[in-house]
Amino acid sequence: xxxxxxxxxxxxxxxxxxxxxxxxxxxxxxxxxxxxxxxxxxxxxxxxxxxxxxxxxxxxxxxxxxxxxxxxxxxxxxxxxxxxxxxxxxxxxxxxxxxxxxxxxxxxxxxxxxxxxxxxxxxxxxxxxxxxxxxxxxxxxxxxxxxxxxxxxxxxxxxxxxxxxxxxxxxxxxxxxxxxxxxxxxxxxxxxxxxxxxxxxxxxxxxxxxxxxxxxxxxxxxxxxxxxxxxxxxxxxxxxxxxxxxxxxxxxxxxxxxxxxxxxxxxxxxxxxxxxxxxxxxxxxxxxxxxxxxxxxxxxxxxxxxxxxxxxxxxxxxxxxxxxxxxxxxxxxxxxxxxxxxxxxxxxxxxxxxxxxxxxxxxxxxxxxxxxxxxxxxxxxxxxxxxx
Numbered sequence: 052x053x054x055x056x057x058x059x060x061x062x063x064x065x066x067x068x069x070x071x072x073x074x075x076x077x078x079x080x081x082x083x084x085x086x087x088x089x090x091x092x093x094x095x096x097x098x099x100x101x102x103x104x105x106x107x108x109x110x111x112x113x114x115x116x117x118x119x120x121x122x123x124x125x126x127x128x129x130x131x132x133x134x135x136x137x138x139x140x141x142x143x144x145x146x147x148x149x150x151x152x153x154x155x156x157x158x159x160x161x162x163x164x165x166x167x168x169x170x171x172x173x174x175x176x177x178x179x180x181x182x183x184x185x186x187x188x189x190x191x192x193x194x195x196x197x198x199x200x201x202x203x204x205x206x207x208x209x210x211x212x213x214x215x216x217x218x219x220x221x222x223x224x225x226x227x228x229x230x231x232x233x234x235x236x237x238x239x240x241x242x243x244x245x246x247x248x249x250x251x252x253x254x255x256x257x258x259x260x261x262x263x264x265x266x267x268x269x270x271x272x273x274x275x276x277x278x279x280x281x282x283x284x285x286x287x288x289x290x291x292x293x294x295x296x297x298x299x300x301x302x303x304x305x306x307x308x309x310x311x312x313x314x315x316x317x318x319x320x321x322x323x324x325x326x327x328x329x330x331x332x333x334x335x336x337x338x339x340x341x342x343x344x345x346x347x348x349x350x351x352x353x354x355x356x357x358x359x360x361x362x363x364x365x366x367x368x369x370x371x372x373x374x375x376x377x378x379x380x381x382x383x384x385x386x387x388x389x390x391x392x393x394x395x396x397x398x399x400x401x402x403x404x405x406x407x408x409x410x411x412x413x414x415x416x417x418x419x420x421x422x423x424x425x426x427x428x429x430x431x432x433x434x435x436x437x438x439x
Contacts, residue, residue: 056081056175059089060098065133069098072113072130073177078103080159080174080182087170090191091221099136101162101174106139113137123154141165145206149244152207163187167210168217168229169197190226197226204236208245211236212253215273219257219265237274251324258301258330264288267304277320280308289374290367295385298366302330306337306371314339337368344372348380355420358388393419394430395437403438414438 060066060081073079079102085095102109110116110126113135118127124139142157143165163172163184170191172184181188190197196217204210211233218225225233242250257266268282287307291300309317317338321331347360361369361384373381395418397411405411418437421427427436 055179056086056089056181057177057179059092060085060095063095063098063133065131066095066098068131069100069113069133069135070177073100076177079109080176082163082174083166083171086173086175086181087191090173090188097136098133099138101138101140101159103140103156103159106137110135110137122151124156138162147244148205148241149208164199166199167203167207167213169199170195170217170221170223172199194221194223195226196221196223196229198229198232201232204232204241205239208236208241209249209253211241211273211275212250212257212270215269215275216253216257216260216266218269219262220260233273242275247323248325251321251326254324255326255330258299258305260301263301264291264304264307267308271308276308277312277316279312280305281311283307283310286371286374289378290370293370293373293378293381293385295366298370299330299333302333302337302365302367303370306334306341306367307374309334309338310341310371312338333365333367336365337371340364340368341371341375344368345375345377348372348377348384351377351380354383354388354423354425357384358391358419358423361389388423391419391423393422393433395433399434400437403434405438 057070060070079100081098082101083099085098088095100109106124106126107116107119110119110128114128114130116126116128120126124141126137128135128137139156140159140162141154142161143152143154145152159174159182163174163182166172169184169187172187173191174182176182184199186197196214198204198210214225214229214233217223257263257270260266264282264284264287267276268284270276271280271282287304290303290307294300294303314335318331318335321334326334344360344364348357351357351360357380361381366385369381369384393415395415397415400411400414401407405414414437418427418433421436422433427433
């Protein structure tokens with residue numbers, strides 16, 4: 052396990068600039084995931100700073116401030132290539148389970164004790180000295196996720212989702228007592244104490260994890276998902292193998308798990324969580340439509356028939372349909388057919404005497420089918436088919 056956290060941060064894109072901007076201050080610490088990842092020999096994903104003072108003032112000194120949350124004493128700032136989160140060292144009090152915390156300035160030691168898991172309760176000052184809660188570095192070395200106190204999930208049930216995400220991303224096991232607390236919190240209705248949009252935010256983060264299927268599987272194991280939203284790792288893996296770069300792996304993973312859910316119930320659940328409409332509609336389309344699309348793609352015998360089945364549909368739906376059986380057809384659409392365009396357009400047909408209206412579109416579709424099937428190539432050939 053690496054011990055030179057500052058060296059790891061200097062190798063992070065933008066990290067050297069952050070440390071140089073901080074200079075030799077003795078009231079600022081690098082905290083949380085950046086320290087954990089550096090200890091693991093991984094490139095830190097984020098840089099989080101804690102200051103014993105005004106976080107906004109420090110953020111303004113460092114670079115371009117992007118967000119300020121006065122209630123929690125936090126700011127987000129761009130420093131060169133790095134996005135940096137700056138927070139005032141604080142303690143938290145939860146007035147009731149699931150409520151947003153009330154915060155107050157506090158020493159670093161108290162700030163570390165308020166965190167979600169011991170592996171994130173780590174800090175390094177700018178001289179390279181490490182500060183941590185008891186057992187934090189041992190839990191990092193043991194690849195173990197452990198809460199800091201028994202009321203952690205009751206205070207903030209979104210930590211249940213973070214537990215799933217960290218388990219998947221880091222490949223860490225869950226401390227047995229922490230796992231017991233998590234299941235007890237879910238059984239006791241902890242998730243119902245949190246506004247749906249807060250839980251939806253956590254689901255959204257899970258969908259953007261490097262392995263969203265693993266994050267969702269971990270969430271399912273903890274009871275965070277509806278009972279009939281269940282892992283289908285083989286199906287998901289096959290679909291992800293077909294997904295092009297402009298697709299959303301998290302949408303595919305969730306849609307694959309939700310294929311047996313009534314579409315109305317699935318939409319209601321996603322709406323309760325406040326999922327953005329674009330992602331919601333793609334999940335719904337893929338979950339509800341993949342099986343039918345798979346049948347149509349299986350029946351397609353010509354490239355134009357594949358295109359007719361898949362055109363206009365989300366790539367996530369096509370990928371999931373291909374994973375259900377017609378892999379070659381789905382792959383052909385993704386890699387070759389969906390990028391095919393005509394050299395002619397409506398103006399060419401109008402100039403040739405075709406009247407405006409539905410007939411124009413029908414003739415262009417006829418020409419495109421001929422191009423897809425290799426029966427026409429080039430502008431003149433396309434125009435001949437369209438006018439024939």
